[in-house]
Amino acid sequence: MAGSQEDRPDLATEVFLTHRNLLFTVAYEMLGSAADAEDVLQETWLRWAAVDLDEVREQRAYLVRITTRQALTRLRTLGRRRESYVGTWLPEPLLTAPDVAEDVELADSVSMAMLLVLETLAPTERAVFVLREVFDLGYPEIAEAVGKSPVAVRQIAHRARAHVAARRPRGVASPAQTRGALAAFQHAVRTGDLQGLLDLLAPEVVLLGDGGGVKQAVPRPIVGADKVARVLATGLGRLAASTTLQPVQVNGHPALLLRLDGEIDTVLALRVEDGLITGLYAVRNPAKLSHLVRETTLSR
Template sequence: MAGTSQTPPGDLGRGDRPDPATEAFVAHRNLLFTVAYEMLGSAADAEDVLQETWLRWAGVDLGEVRDQRAYLVRITTRQALGRLRALGRRRESYVGPWLPEPLLTAPDVAEDVELAESVSMAMLLVLETLQPTERAVFVLREVFDLAYDEIAEAVGKSPAAVRQIAHRARAHVAARRPRGVVSPAETRGALEAFQRAVETGDLQRLFDLLAPDVVLLGDGGGVVRAALEPLVGAEQVAHVLGRISAATSLQPAQINGHPALILRLDGEVDTVMAVRIDDGLITGLYAVRNPEKLSRIETETTLRR
């Protein structure tokens, strides 16, 4: 690995003259992170995948590589698949509901409607219901629009098999994804009303904003207090939300490309709460409290397709 670093390079200063391998990796780094994150739902694990991708990429003979982007995506996908299979076993013993790691994202993510939908908390939870290979195929085809033969190389299947997997995964996701596309303005409006109701403790207003079958998922990871089972129903969820401490401040933010709330207690991030909205009502609330999943909330993460 002559002339290469053992860690994935980040942004380089103007005076740096990267070697071709480093230059290619840096150019595609945000794309590779997005691929890994969409497959894993964890920024920490996505970073580990990038580390592994870099180590393999640094040893590649670039003269043999026709398409550097496709080659890097292939390495990243293979590493993410291996990690995803291992994570599946680890998540079986996770304490309480498991939620994706929330990311503070820049406004340009929300402007890319397809990317924003694909990284939303609701969609990432749908992707969790796919088998690892199905998830990889769906992400690479539906989000990144890779050709079937490129995906086949990445997942070790024939193009014909990949087409069948893509069809099956697409049908599976379509049956579970949010019922309609909600504009950022609609989401923001509902979230503002939700924030006012929580801050004022207005249970009736909360009840009016929640769908009758609303589901609240809380992820404490066994580290901090959170419900160990999903809370279902407007009345139950409204009463739980009504108990949020008056000392808690609620801050609007762009989380995973969508409006959400950051709850702070004594100035420290306590919870990140994302919402799912269908037909004008809140149908899903995703409250991430596990401190291990809140480390990226103070800094924007760049996602790219």
């Protein structure tokens, strides 16, 4: 027997909260922005609250469909916004709990490196890839979410998978390897040890900085161990006494949180492959640092 009409808001809220972390993760992986993912969740809730729950057979699938459609709409708008972004655009970093790092596939999918690869996909390709490869949804379910036929979704998934495979990081370092590289890196930049930095950096390492036009950052990618080491040794090796470097988990991977006079100034995420640092991502845009005051729960 169906519940009374008065029961519906509570039931709708309960179901939404049950799946909230999953929905946030879907939106974040599609958008690379926690702030935009939160907006998508708000829009999802408004639509979910207006649904007749008696007509919904699979609540999780229904919520994922709403979230995906809202994220796709926002993603197309963001694409136009990012064309006028000042300097390099990087994903919004998240402070994550240790359990995210323990889920290797989830940690890989939300890493700064992977989110940048996903940025090179068309919106529908990104949605299909995320729903299929990360959340293991079936093709009919994805087809409902993106408004395509299952046959078309299979083709899109194949194309997106090949695109990502050609661009994703090659070797996945173990958590212990990454922590070791981070500790050595932290010591080298603190002491301005140029040779120590060079020993840690891969020959073709890339440094990216995102200041959003508000904070100073490298205006374009810096490539090569020698150039990157010199920039880091100069910029980070002369930190003020009021600056602290704190090891944290960002997007499921070890990173450094740089505080100036107690305030978060920069997040520096690392990509480690075969024991060497191949990517450095420095996020300084203040608008992207607000989610670092607390851990964000991600789930699949």
